[in-house]
Amino acid sequence: MAKRNIIWTRTADIQFVGILEYWVKRNKSNTYSKKLVKLVSDRTKQIADEPLIYKATDFKDIRVTSVGNFSIYYKVKSKEIIITAFWDNRQNLKELLEILNHKK
Incomplete structure (x- = not known):
């Protein structure tokens, strides 16, 4: 399987940046955010190399992998991987379900 390009949706990008900013502010340091x-x-490099190794979800064409307390939701396309959500698993699940339902 050929390596695919990673594309972040605006929603996923905003979520990821928001989480990084939260941890910089909370810790008064960017060490954790850099990590x-x-x-x-x-x-995401692993996903690009082998996109089907992570778990399928109940949402059409969406797979998920976890990174610590966070989950990366993505769709596999022929030439790209679309990151649809970057989620802190400690957040309200209802909000995530709304995001994933709109990405059909």
């Missing part, structure tokens, strides 16, 4: 960026970068 999280590295972990997410490594995981």
Whole structure:
């Protein structure tokens, strides 16, 4: 299977940046956020290389992988991977369900 390009939706990008900003503000340091960026970068590279190794969801064409307390939801296309959500698993699940339902 050929390696695919990773494309972040606006929603997923806003979620990820918001989480990074939250941790910088909370910790008064960017150390944890830098670590999280590295972990997410490594995981998205794995997804690009082997997109079907992670769990399928109940949502059409959406798969999920976890990175610590966070989940990356994505769709596999022929030439790209679309990151549809970056979710802190400690947040309200209802909001996530609304996001995923709109990405059909």
